[in-house]
Amino acid sequence: MSDIALPFRPRGATQEHPVARVALVGAAAVFVVLFLLLPLITVFAEALKDGISAAIAAITEPDALSAIKLTLIAAGIAVPLNVTFGLSASWAISKFDFRGKSFLVTLVDLPFSVSPVVSGLVYVLIFGMQGWLGPYLRDHDIKIIFALPGIVLATMFVTFPFVARELIPLMTDQGRDEEEAATSLGASGWKTFCRVTLPNIKWGLLYGVLLCNARAMGEFGAVSVVSGHIRGQTNTMPLHVEVLYNDYQFVAAFAVASLLALLALVTLAVKTFLEWRYADEIAAVHKH
């Protein structure tokens, strides 16, 4: 009886008709291949069009190297600062009860709902030539816009919520009992944090840092507004990709882009691993 042809096999009351299932999975597969997989493959295919040596040459050329260096420096400053902020915000929000807490949480999420271009714009309005502090900065020969500080500020704004929004739900879930026990046994606040809190949140923290870093290195819109696109000086990797692409140096553009795509793939792989392995030690709520 088990060899009855498919259409006659009784199906569960909450299952779709086999044809409908195949159609749905097929539609999902076509959509994912067309919209997600093909763009990803394009990046690597275009980068390797003229062979691997052309791609390597494009990545090791001086302007590309200086773009890579600038990206690493900007992320190297912005990410640790945002980690410090994220830890301090989630400590204050999850371990204490005070008025205006939910308002503070909303404010922390604010940068996610701001366009990247607007995130860059706000700093130009303050530090730009015709900004609030523009004349003062010019008189004192301090460069913020079209220089490293502006790039770092814009990156910080855009990646601001990543660590905090990962840790706040996680630490709220974990409660305060363990920290209270440690404190009542005489541990200092700092020791409690290092010995009790940090080990409890390490995977969630790593997860947040990972997402924060991926966005910091890949940010384009916000950095584009404040950078000034000075080749070899204020171009980060994404901006260098833009310059090359607009110069019709497609192989070189895609070669640098493939480095960023590799970063994205590594991020996704580690993220998937963390979600699978430490599901309960990462915040349950994942909204990006």
Place this chain on the structure above:
Amino acid sequence: MSFAGALPSTYWRTRSALPGFGLSLGLTVFYLSTIVLIPLAALIIRPWELGWSGFVAEVTAPRVFAALKLSFGAAAIGAVLNTFFGLIVAWALVRYRFPLKRLVDALVDLPFALPTAVAGIALSSLYAPNGWLGAPLMSLGIKAAYTPLGIVIALTFIGLPFVVRTLQPVLSDLSRDHEEAAATLGASRFQTFRRVVFPALLPALITGAALAFARAVGEYGSVIFIAGNLPMRSEIAPLLIIIKLEEFDYAGAASIGVVMLGVSFLMLFALNGVQSYTAARR
């Protein structure tokens, strides 16, 4: 919370046994103000040097108005497409087993992880008239890259994860009991979906679509390469902000920024409304 009554509380906070409240809250508020709040205040104040009528004239100028209409319109179409395909993808991922499922699941996050400029140039060469997908579309008489259609494609790419990731947990938490009850009462599978499953998914669908829309409205990197950037036709609002900045028209740039920010906030409030409405019904 058990000791909340035991320790005296000030009028604005409950006393706690744990240290570091002042330091952590102080640092948080300081950092938040410096990086986010004061700069945003600078944005909101700036357009008013034009006066109310100047601001209105600025954002209703034909070129600005066309750009805003395009950004909001294309984002809305992208959100609708994502709601439809996102539901199918989430459904397949939660309900069915198929080869490479884990890979597909991980791939859904690609638009979050892939830098927008990389997505932009990839989509642009994919849909260019001589590209892998652009060439076949061209022979059908459809020009995708450098037209508003290209913008919709890019915004669909960028918004997909929001819908799928919002739907997935709701879909897997959905109890099968109601579906079984509907089936025993004689409902067809489609009737069950339409009358039982869909209403339960609706709040998550709306939330996901709104998140995708909000992201798409402000999106820049993945769009400008494929957009064509012709004024009045395929020029998005964020690009116009950059053009105004390059002309040192700070107030004009800030005016467009304020409109975009205002709409984002309205979306955020509406979303909170949807969420608290859903929470209240549970």
